[in-house]
Amino acid sequence: xxxxxxxxxxxxxxxxxxxxxxxxxxxxxxxxxxxxxxxxxxxxxxxxxxxxxxxxxxxxxxxxxxxxxxxxxxxxxxxxxxxxxxxxxxxxxxxxxxxxxxxxxxxxxxxxxxxxxxxxxxxxxxxxxxxxxxxxxxxxxxxxxxxxxxxxxxxxxxxxxxxxxxxxxxxxxxxxxxxxxxxxxxxxxxxxxxxxxxxxxxxxxxxxxxxxxxxxxxxxxxxxxxxxxxxxxxxxxxxxxxxxxxx
Numbered sequence: 001x002x003x004x005x006x007x008x009x010x011x012x013x014x015x016x017x018x019x020x021x022x023x024x025x026x027x028x029x030x031x032x033x034x035x036x037x038x039x040x041x042x043x044x045x046x047x048x049x050x051x052x053x054x055x056x057x058x059x060x061x062x063x064x065x066x067x068x069x070x071x072x073x074x075x076x077x078x079x080x081x082x083x084x085x086x087x088x089x090x091x092x093x094x095x096x097x098x099x100x101x102x103x104x105x106x107x108x109x110x111x112x113x114x115x116x117x118x119x120x121x122x123x124x125x126x127x128x129x130x131x132x133x134x135x136x137x138x139x140x141x142x143x144x145x146x147x148x149x150x151x152x153x154x155x156x157x158x159x160x161x162x163x164x165x166x167x168x169x170x171x172x173x174x175x176x177x178x179x180x181x182x183x184x185x186x187x188x189x190x191x192x193x194x195x196x197x198x199x200x201x202x203x204x205x206x207x208x209x210x211x212x213x214x215x216x217x218x219x220x221x222x223x224x225x226x227x228x229x230x231x232x233x234x235x236x237x238x239x240x241x242x243x244x245x246x247x
Contacts, residue, residue, distance in 0.1 A: 007122075011039065013157065014116075015128045016046040016086075016109070019066040021231065022073045023205045024224040029073055030201030031159060035128055036079045038157070043079055043128075045070050049086035050107065061236065063087060072226045089115045110144035113151035127152045131160040131178050131196075138181035149185055154193045158182065161202050214238040 013035050022028040035043045047066045051059075060066070067082060074080040089112050094102040109127075116125060127148070129137070134156065142148060149156075160178070182194050205222045213219055219228060219238070232239050 010041045010120075010123045011126065012042045012044055012120075012123050013038070013040045013126045013128050014044050014046055014152075016048065018060060018207060019045075019047045019070050020060045020207050021066070021069050021210055021223065021227055021237070023207060023210060023222055024073075024227070025201050026203035026205040026222065027207075028070075029077070029224060030199055031128070032074055032080050033077050034159075034197070034199045034201070035157065036077055040079065040126070042081055043077075044085075045074060045080060045082045046085055046112070047082070049084075049090055065234070065236075069227050069230055072230055073224050085116060086112060106143070108143045108148075110142075110147040110151065113148060117151055124155065125152045126155040126157060128157040128159065131158055131174070134158045135174075135177055135181050138185055154185060156194045158194060158196045159199050159202065160196070161198075161204065211237050 015032060015035060017028060019028065024030070025033075032043055032045065047063065047070055048060070049063050063084075067084060070082040074082060086107065090105065090107045092115065093107060093111065094105050097105070113125065116123075136142065137145060137148065158178070178196070182196060186192060186194050210219065210222050213222070219231075223231070231237060
C-alpha cells in the first residue's frame with residue numbers, strides 16, 4: 001500500500017479589522033485578495049468584537065452588522081473566511097460574570113491568539129497588519145507585545161500603501177522606522193518570518209472616510225457595490241435618517 005503523505009500544518013493568515021465599514025478594492029478587499037493569493041490555506045478576517053478601551057465602546061456599528069458586511073464583501077474571494085473568534089473569546093472569558101464584571105474585561109490580540117493556538121494546535125498562524133500598526137506593536141504599545149509576536153512564531157505580513165499615499169516628507173522617516181522595527185523582531189535565521197509587502201491596489205481609502213462622506217460618487221469608489229447597497233438599505237452612516245434630516 002502507498003505510504004500516507006506526511007502531515008503538513010495548515011497555514012492561516014489572520015487579518016483583524018474594525019470593518020466599520022469594510023472598504024473595497026483600495027482597502028480591505030484589496031488586502032484580503034492579495035493575502036489570499038499568497039501561500040496560505042486560509043485568510044481569516046477577524047472583525048473587532050469589543051473595543052479594548054471603554055470610552056470607545058458603543059461608537060462602532062453593531063458587531064453583527066459589521067460581520068454581515070464582511071460576509072458580503074469577501075464572499076467571492078477564494079480562501080477568505082469571516083470569523084467571529086473575537087466574540088467567542090470574549091464570551092468564554094466572561095462566562096458566569098455579571099454585567100458589571102463583564103464591562104471590565106479587555107480582550108486583546110494576545111488573548112485571541114491564546115484561544116486560537118489552543119483550539120487549533122496544528123495550524124501555523126500569521127498576523128497581517130498595516131505598517132503603522134506594526135510599528136506600534138514592535139515598539140511595545142500593545143498589551144502583551146512579546147506574547148502576540150511569539151504566539152504567531154514571529155510570522156507577520158506587514159503591508160504598506162503606495163509611495164504616493166505614504167505621507168510626503170514623512171515617508172522616508174516612516175520607512176526607516178518600519179525597517180528598524182522589523183529588524184528588531186526578525187529572527188536571525190535564513191528564512192525571514194516578517195515579510196514587508198506593497199499591495200498595488202491599496203490606496204488612501206479608509207473606513208473613517210466612508211463614515212464622513214456624503215458624496216455618492218466617492219462612496220461608490222471606496223466601497224464594493226454590495227456593501228454600499230447594504231448601507232443604503234440599512235440607513236447607515238450618511239444614509240441614516242439623522243444625516244438625511246440634518247441641517
